Amino acid sequence: MKFKPKSALVLLLGILLAFVIFILAGSRFITDILWFSELELLDVFLTRIFAEAGLRLAIGITAFLFFYINLRYTREELLLSINIYDDDQISTIFEGRQIPIIDWLTSKRLTYLYVGISAFLGFVFSGIGSGVWEPVLKFLNQEPAGVADPIFGNDVSFYLFSLPVLEYFRELLVIVVVLAAIITGFIYLFTSEFLSGTGVKTASGLSLKISERAKRHLAVLLAIYLASKILDYRLSMYRLLFSERGVAFGASFTDIHATLPGLRILSVLVVILTGLVLFSLYRKQYKLILGVIGIWAAASIFFGFVYPGFVQRYRVEPNELVRERPYISNNIEMTLEAYDLAEVEEQRFELDYELSREDIDNNPEIIDNLRLWDDRPLAATFSQLQELRQYYSFRDVDVDRYTIDGEYRQVMLSLRELDKDNLPSHAQTWVNRHLQYTHGYGAVMTGVSEATEEGLPRFLLQDIPPRTDTDIELGEQSIYYGENTNEYVITNNEEEEFHYPVNGENVYTRYDGQGGVQLSSFLRRALFSLRYSDIQIMLADQIREESRIMFDRNIQDRVRKIAPFLVFDDDPYPVLAEGRIHWIQDAYTISDRYPYSEPYNQNMNYIRNSVKIVMDAYEGDLDFYITEEDDPIVNTYANIFPDLFKPLDEMPDSLRSHIRYPQNIFSIQADIYSLYHMTDPNIFYNREDVWEVPRENYAGREIKVEPYYISTRLPGEDDVEFTLMLPFTPARRNNMVAWLGARSDGENYGELKLYSFPRGELVYGPSQIESRIDQHGYISQMLSLWDQVGSEVIRGNLLVIPIENSIVYIEPVFLQAERGALPELRQVIVAFGDRIAMEDNVERALEVVFGERDPTHDIEDSEELEEIEELEEDIEIPEADPEVEEDMEAPEIDPEEPVDELEPEFEEVDELPEETEEIIAMISQAYHEAQQALQEGNWSDYGRHMDELEELLREFEDQD
Numbered sequence: 001m002k003f004k005p006k007s008a009l010v011l012l013l014g015i016l017l018a019f020v021i022f023i024l025a026g027s028r029f030i031t032d033i034l035w036f037s038e039l040e041l042l043d044v045f046l047t048r049i050f051a052e053a054g055l056r057l058a059i060g061i062t063a064f065l066f067f068y069i070n071l072r073y074t075r076e077e078l079l080l081s082i083n084i085y086d087d088d089q090i091s092t093i094f095e096g097r098q099i100p101i102i103d104w105l106t107s108k109r110l111t112y113l114y115v116g117i118s119a120f121l122g123f124v125f126s127g128i129g130s131g132v133w134e135p136v137l138k139f140l141n142q143e144p145a146g147v148a149d150p151i152f153g154n155d156v157s158f159y160l161f162s163l164p165v166l167e168y169f170r171e172l173l174v175i176v177v178v179l180a181a182i183i184t185g186f187i188y189l190f191t192s193e194f195l196s197g198t199g200v201k202t203a204s205g206l207s208l209k210i211s212e213r214a215k216r217h218l219a220v221l222l223a224i225y226l227a228s229k230i231l232d233y234r235l236s237m238y239r240l241l242f243s244e245r246g247v248a249f250g251a252s253f254t255d256i257h258a259t260l261p262g263l264r265i266l267s268v269l270v271v272i273l274t275g276l277v278l279f280s281l282y283r284k285q286y287k288l289i290l291g292v293i294g295i296w297a298a299a300s301i302f303f304g305f306v307y308p309g310f311v312q313r314y315r316v317e318p319n320e321l322v323r324e325r326p327y328i329s330n331n332i333e334m335t336l337e338a339y340d341l342a343e344v345e346e347q348r349f350e351l352d353y354e355l356s357r358e359d360i361d362n363n364p365e366i367i368d369n370l371r372l373w374d375d376r377p378l379a380a381t382f383s384q385l386q387e388l389r390q391y392y393s394f395r396d397v398d399v400d401r402y403t404i405d406g407e408y409r410q411v412m413l414s415l416r417e418l419d420k421d422n423l424p425s426h427a428q429t430w431v432n433r434h435l436q437y438t439h440g441y442g443a444v445m446t447g448v449s450e451a452t453e454e455g456l457p458r459f460l461l462q463d464i465p466p467r468t469d470t471d472i473e474l475g476e477q478s479i480y481y482g483e484n485t486n487e488y489v490i491t492n493n494e495e496e497e498f499h500y501p502v503n504g505e506n507v508y509t510r511y512d513g514q515g516g517v518q519l520s521s522f523l524r525r526a527l528f529s530l531r532y533s534d535i536q537i538m539l540a541d542q543i544r545e546e547s548r549i550m551f552d553r554n555i556q557d558r559v560r561k562i563a564p565f566l567v568f569d570d571d572p573y574p575v576l577a578e579g580r581i582h583w584i585q586d587a588y589t590i591s592d593r594y595p596y597s598e599p600y601n602q603n604m605n606y607i608r609n610s611v612k613i614v615m616d617a618y619e620g621d622l623d624f625y626i627t628e629e630d631d632p633i634v635n636t637y638a639n640i641f642p643d644l645f646k647p648l649d650e651m652p653d654s655l656r657s658h659i660r661y662p663q664n665i666f667s668i669q670a671d672i673y674s675l676y677h678m679t680d681p682n683i684f685y686n687r688e689d690v691w692e693v694p695r696e697n698y699a700g701r702e703i704k705v706e707p708y709y710i711s712t713r714l715p716g717e718d719d720v721e722f723t724l725m726l727p728f729t730p731a732r733r734n735n736m737v738a739w740l741g742a743r744s745d746g747e748n749y750g751e752l753k754l755y756s757f758p759r760g761e762l763v764y765g766p767s768q769i770e771s772r773i774d775q776h777g778y779i780s781q782m783l784s785l786w787d788q789v790g791s792e793v794i795r796g797n798l799l800v801i802p803i804e805n806s807i808v809y810i811e812p813v814f815l816q817a818e819r820g821a822l823p824e825l826r827q828v829i830v831a832f833g834d835r836i837a838m839e840d841n842v843e844r845a846l847e848v849v850f851g852e853r854d855p856t857h858d859i860e861d862s863e864e865l866e867e868i869e870e871l872e873e874d875i876e877i878p879e880a881d882p883e884v885e886e887d888m889e890a891p892e893i894d895p896e897e898p899v900d901e902l903e904p905e906f907e908e909v910d911e912l913p914e915e916t917e918e919i920i921a922m923i924s925q926a927y928h929e930a931q932q933a934l935q936e937g938n939w940s941d942y943g944r945h946m947d948e949l950e951e952l953l954r955e956f957e958d959q960d
Contacts, residue, residue, distance in 0.1 A: 027530035034517045034524070035552065039622065041562060043643050051133040060126030063176060068118035070180045073217055074187045075114070079107055117183075125176070132168060134565050139165040141639035145632040147337060149241055149595040150330045151251055157632050159593045160606075163238055170235065173228050181221045188214035219281045219289060226274040226296075233267040241595035245312070246324055247685060248331035249605075250596035253323040258311040262303030269299055321685050328681040334596035336679075338606040339672045340628075341752065346677075349715060349738075349755035351763060353833045355806035357850045363803055365720040369410035369711035370842060371399065371448040372812040373457060374796035377823035378446075381457060382414055384822045386444045388464055389501055391437065393419040395483040398573035399448070399709045400658055401722045404460065404470045408720060410448045410711045411460065415574050415581065415617075416440050417484040430536050431495060438489040438511070438550075440479035441500045442466040443576060449842065455815070455824030464500045475579020480515060481620040482583065483572065485553035488532065491516065494542040515620040516550035519543055555583050555615050562622065563587070563644070565637065566611060569662050577654040580618065584655070586662040587611035587624075589633035598676070600668055609665045609750075610634035612648070614655055625651050627659075627750070661724045661742035661750065663707045669752070670707065670726050670740055677738075677754070690731040691738070694766045696798045697774075705766055705798070712802055714741065714753060721745045727800045729765040736765040736807075739800065755802070766798045769809045769831050778855070779829065779838045783813070792816045794823055808832050810842070916956070923952045 036045040142161035149156060188211070237260055246252025251260075273292045280288040316323045336342040360367060375397040382394045394414040401410045417440035420433050445461035445468075452458055461468045466477055478499070480489070491497060491511035499509040519525050522538070528549055529538040537543070552558050555572050569586035576582075586609055592599065594606035610628035615621065625648045626634055638645045648656070674691040678684040694705050707726045714721060724742040729735060738756040743749060757763045764772075773795075774780050787793045794814040801808045813827035829838045830845035837848035839856055847853045930945035 023527075024530060027527045031517070031527050031531050031551075036562075038515075038517050039562075039620075041622075041644065044562060044641050047137075047641060048133065051137055052130055055129035055133050055136060056126040057129075059129040059172070060122040062122075063125040064118045064122030066176055067121050067180060067183075068114060070184050070217070070221075071114040071118060071187075074184050074191075074214075075110060077191045077211060077213060078110065078187060080191075121179075125172070128172065132165075135161070135164050135168065137640045138633075138636050141636050143632045143635040143639065146630070150334070151241060151256065151595075152238065154238075156594060157636075159238065159241070159595050160591050160632060161636065163235065164593060166231070167235055170228055170231050174225065174232075177221055177225050177228065181218060181225075184214075184217060184221070188218070216281055219277055222289065223274055223277045223281070226270050226277060229270050230267055230274070233263045233270065237263050242593075246327060247320065248324070248328045249598045250327060250331045250334070252327050253316050254308050254312040256327070257315075258308040259304075262307060266299060266303055269296065321682065324685070325681045328684055330596045331598065332676055332679055332681070332684060334594065335598045335605075335672065335676050338594040338597035339600075339669050339676075340608060341669055341673055341676065344673070344677075344740075344752045344754050346754045346756065347715070349757050349802070350805050351757050351761060351807070352805045355804055355808070355832065357846075357852060359804050359806075360846055360850070363713065363720075365408055366710075366712055366801070366803055367842065367846075369401075369408070369448055369720075370801065370810055371410065371412075371708065371710065371799065372451070372796070372810070372825060372828060372842065373412050373446065373448055374794075374812060374814070375399070375412065377794050377796065377814045377816070378412055378457065379414070380816075380821045381823055382444055385456065386459075386462060387416065390422045390424075391419055392416045392440065393422070393484060394444070396571070398571070400573065400575065400660070401711065402472070402576075402658075404472060408711070409460075410709070410722070411445050412448055412457075413443060413445045413574060413576070415479055415482060416442045416444065416464070417479055417482050419484060420487065430534075430540075431542070433487065434489055434536075435493050435495045435540075435542055436498050438480065438491055438497045440482065440484070442477045442479075443574065443581065445472070445576075451825040451841075455826045456822075457825075464502065472576065473579045476618050477581065478509070478511075479581060479617045480511070480513075480550060481553045481555060481558070481615060481617050482574075483555060486557075488528075488549055488551035488553075490519070490537070490543060490547050490549050492544070492546045492548055493540075494544060511548070513619045515618065516548035518545075519547045519549055520545050550620065553620065555585055558615065558620070558622065559585055559587065559613050563611075563624070563637075569664050571663070573660075574617070575655060575658045577652070577658070580616065582655060583615040583617060584659060585613040585615065586664075587613055588665060589628075589631055589637075591633060598672065600672065606633075607665060607668060608634070609662055611645070612651070612659055614651065623651070657745075659749065660709065660722065660744045663724065666707045666724050666726065666740075666742050670728075673740065673754075674728060687731075691728040692731050694727055694729045694734070694736070696766045697770045697795055698797065700793070700795075702767075708797055708799060709744075710799065710801060714743075715755065715802070715805070719745075721748070725800070727766060729767075734765045734767045734771075736763040736800070739802070763807065764809070764831070766800065766809075769798060769811075769836075772831065772836055773811070773829060776836055776838075779836070782838070786815060790818055792818055806832070813838070919952060919956050923949060923956065926952060 032045065033042065036042045138161045142157050145156035145160065147156045148154065149159070191211075240251040240255045240260060242249070243251050243255045243259075245255055273296055276292050277289055280292075333342075336344075379394060379397045382397060387393060393416075395417060397412050397414045399410065400413055401408065403409070404411075418437055420428075420437050423432060423437065442464055443461055443466065444459065446457035446459050450458035460470055461472055461474075466474055468474065479485070480491075496508035496510060499507040501507070517524070517528075519528070519537075525538045525543065528551075529535055537549070552561055556568060556570075559566070559568055566587040567590050569588070572583050572585040574581055575584055589608050589610045590604045591606040592603055597605040599605040600607075608628045608631040610626060610631040611634060612625045612627050614623045614625070624645050626638065626645050627648050628634060629647075634645070651659075670693060674693065675684075675687075677691065678687075678689050683689055695702050696705050705726065707724050709722060709724050711720050712723055712725075713719065714723065722744045724744065725739055727736050727739040730737055736757065738754055741753045741755070743751045743753070783793050783795075792815070794816060796812040796814060799810040801810055809829075809831040811829040812825055813829060814823040815826045816823040827838050827840055828842050828845050829836065830842065830849050831837075832849050835849045837845045837855055839845040839848060844853070844856065848855050926945050926949040930949060
């Protein structure tokens, strides 16, 4: 064979082009393999890849073979049509016209065409497999739920795992069969004119008829379709458990007594009809098929619509409660089970109003941990006081609890993450963004109820480098992985990394962890350059073999990449443990296939907080811990990914003490329980006791009360616990009827308790307390004044705090300058029973409420009155001399005499000493300045002016 340089060059260029395309397409795939390998989770990634690829291949090959076999069956007639195309003795509808496709087709080309069409359709259908790998793997690895549905007795796992897959493949079969029938039917219609025996020219004209071969083919496809309907009717019976027909979600009386029997009859009918189709195919009596289709259509209409409608109208509606009662019970029972509410422990909150000051003093863990600081204004305060540099930011503030100096403390915590977008424009270089500014630094912590005299948080942990006066263990404070880490960085490079600023200078460091992928070769650098379209990664001189590239560092992106089948809470929170910073991310398993369970939205009627994920902020390692051992979904995932999940017992105690019940799932459960606490079908049907989540005033607008964490001693318990709670009010009423609590500590984690108040007793709800605040003369006046003198009043969350057998209401008041963003905790409102008070701290407010002291404004008004009275007594006005009185009598005035010509005809009284007048003027000025400071809520200035007033009064007394 003669060597051809030109052909070799073309071949070489083709190979090079294919290699480049492979590298471009495969750079992300290969770097992801390196990423998963670094986390020791490569098996998780490959399981998904192989499952998806295997399903796509299987579906694609099956679809290809099905379409090719059907097309191949039409080949004979199409070739015959081509052969007679030019026969002048046969008349066709195409007579006198050229058909390019027939002119082009040959036997070989037709085979290639059929293969191409089948391959294309197989590829299209294989794309469906990319989204079905997860339900198929769950179907193959399913774990039983241990709960049976009340109608068919199937384990709930059948509906969670098997039913979706069976429905998917039945729908896929129908689509393939119908599409094949359309394609082959068109071909037979096209060829019928050529092959019909009546196609010979006659006086009567032309007639179109398909061949016996075509009829047999289409009849077989019809039989396959009918067979699929048998499966469809069976699955439709199970789908009745998700019916929305009745008064409650799930199968109703009509579904069970009309639709279900109809589906069974239709199933039998379709079996018979399928047999008739096959019989007509054997006997070549194809007109029978039309009769079969007609009977089936009529039966479907009658049993699918007419009969169920008749039963609903004439049997159910006249006596709906009696008919639907057992199905309402099914809905209640399964809904409570699906939302993990079946084990809610309900008990009566034996309310009394005998709470005393002694009771308050006996519960210091509760009072000292009242969450006065609201996370929203506190985030702004943290930003102003502790970001310290423009390139740092606090994403949010989270609530947690720690044992600090041997004392249980509820705290607010936030991390100082790096925000490179806030670097000066001249510093926005590639080296700065990816090599030097690589991580945030340090945490800020404050007690939930502590504030300075200026209304600012009293920090337990603050500044750079972090400092504390407590026994909080400080270790590695660098934050390479977090909520705001959205860019890749390269550590261990020739450039030292910026660590933190101190005393006007910068401290630098080098990363010594194992996070990220090592750039140990030029090929790896090239792959990451392709992934990020950044040539600097490949060419930068600062990068060396020991360098490590960290990417996908945002915790939410990171966990979604590993476990896209889980649903993640939107609020991961940091934890300081053993001298390191960790993140805890809550994850949920959800489904919309739990029988009889009321949907919360279109995508969910089952939820569990089954997974807690812990991520190291320095290394980026992740651990997935199972918290719901009875959740069939997470157990099924554990079967699929055995290397991913760990039991909760393996979580270190230093971290486990910080897990908390998530607010997101608690809000969902509270919404469901507001209706489904009514377990009696009669009460449920009539909606006699529907609850609502109350509303409150926050920052000048009315909002729905959000669940909040408190430290409280639950009734009947000995220890103070970190509890998530939410109050309930009756529908369209404002009084409180109950509150729901979720426990977070120790072995009690996850337990839900409902405390209901005695019926017939008024317990103020949050909106009623808000109304009382608005109607309180002094409080409303002061809030209005502060909101009009250059400050913005922010009324924080109204907290409902159970103490002993009583309820105390706490609401913090923040002031923020209109031109600033530094909210200050200035006042605390406390309400108990019919008493309400606003003071500058909780202790004083409690003292007022429990009658141990008068309200500050009363004390101030009394003191000011006494000072004025003392001032009046100290200022001696000379008694009038009788002669002077005579001289001071008004002169007689002639009405006609011009006014300007009048002269005074009395003598002036003796004037006060000049020094005395000056002191009186200063006293008056100090008093008015104190009043102005009081109106502005500026308590420090108010105190200073009052001290000044006191000194002036003493000076005035000394002059006597």
